[in-house]
Structure formats: structure tokens, C-alpha cells
Amino acid sequence: MQEWNGSVAFITGGGRGIGLGIARALGKRGARLALADLDEAALSRSSEELSAVTEAETVQLDVRDRAAFAAAADLVESKLGPVDLLFNNAEIAPKVPVREWNYEKWDVALGVNLNGVINGLQTFLPRMIERGGGGYVVNTASGAGLVPDSSVLYTTAKVVGLSESLHRELGEHGIDVSVLCPGPVDTGIIHNTSSAGGGIAVTRQAELTEEAGDFLKNGTSIDAVGETVLAGMEARSLWIHTDDFVRPWLKARYEALLESFPNSPYAADSPRRHA
DSSP states (O other), X not given: OOOOTTOEEEEETTTSHHHHHXXXXXXXXXXXXXEEXXXXXXXXXXXXXXXXXXXXXXXXXXXXXXXXXXXXXXXXXXXXXXXOEEEEOOOOOOBOOGGGOOHHHHHHHHIIIIIHHHHHHHHHHHHHHHHTXXXXXXXXXXXXXXXXXXXXXXXXXXXXXXXXXXXXXXXXXXXXXXXXXXXXXXXXXXXXXTTSSTTOOOBOGGGOOHHHHHHHHTXXXXXXXXXXXXXXXXXXXXXXXXXXXXXXXXXXXXXXXXXXXXXXXXXXXXXXXXX
């Protein structure tokens, strides 16, 4: 059983959305919290709320900035102690059609959603391994990491394979790994994405439709997601899901994959399938 009380958690995107939901769930269980976010106002609100429950520190952080990540780790560990729970959660939802791609948009999308995770891992894993006390890493991906999504920039950076490989690699060090693959969650991510590119638009305003907003608002609450994440960690589950929204598409994808192999017993014309 995971021991929460007294643990130190570093949560990127911790000022709002899923990160805040995870922080609330951890705070109720006595974990000490380090919330990192680019949104200073959101950090202030979250700090005021969570400091009434547990020890909570905040740091304004652009997860693309490696030096700032290292400085944030030093600051947090000097105040709260060694981080043993790492949540690489900060992400944006870019949606740009292929005819409007450029390198700057790729840099923003991958910088946050992929390099932000890598920077978190590279910052904290050597410290965890050197201390030898184990730990836990949760990487936030998406159901789009399991089945195709309409945004190539978004899907490219989903870290499912990275997390699965990391799970195997870190076992010998006593560090567990889960990958969170949320379906629709009421986080405000579409609105937040519009301000994440430093002037480089990675989401077309035309795509910010009322339908898309309602789809997310009618999804799982951030507090329910937080409890789901901790339950998954208790069970040491590699994959953590917030719902079964992608199940039918995932099933179809894997059936198609199996049937694509030469001489597959799953192929429609295989004599082994009809034996």
C-alpha cells in the first residue's frame, strides 16, 4: 500500500485542472505538496486552498526550461524534503491543421507536452535513484495516446510508450510508474492552451467551439480524477483511465494491428482462424 502521509509530491500543471485534483487528493492524505505552474494567479489560489490542509509550496515554472526546472527542484527539496512522488502533468491541447504547421508551432506543442515530461524525469529521477528510497512517477498522457486523435501535434507528444518503457526500466530501483490516459475532463485546457504559446497560436480560435467546450465540461471532474489517480497508484497500475470512452476505438485498433501481421491467426483469410 502506498504511504502518502509525509511524502513529498512535485506536480507540474499543479495550479489548476487535473494537477489541482491530484494535489487535493494527496493533501487530504497528508502528503506535502509542491505545485508548479506557469499561471501565477492559479498558483496563488491553489496555494491558499491547500495550505489550509497540508504543507504546500508553489513555484512558477515553464516546463520547457531545463535550468528553471532544476532550480525549482532545489528550492522545493530545501523546503519540503526529497521529492518521492513526481507528477508530470502540465500539458496543452494544440490543434492545428497540417497546412498551417510550422516549426514554431511544433516547438511549442512538443516543448510542453513531450519535453516538459522529459525535463521532469531528467531532473528528479537521478535524485530518486541516488537516494535509493524508491518513488513513484505518474505521467499524464491522454486517451489520444492509445487511439488516433484529430490533432497530430497533440497525439505525437502523448507519452504512453515512454511510460511503459520507463516502468520496466525503473523496477530495479523500486520506482513505480503509471501513465494517466484521461478521457474528457472538465479542466479548461482548451482555453488555457490559447495563452501557452508565447504569441504563437497552436489552437485555431475556430476550433474553440461550444460543442468542444460542452464535451469537456460534461466529463469527469478534476477531484474524481485525483481520487482515480491515487487508487491507480495504490494498485500499482501501469495504465490509469478516467473512463472507458476510448474502449471501442482501442479494441478496433488492436484487432486491426493483430490482423496486419503476416500469417496471423487473426487474419480473415487465415486457415488457423477457421480451424
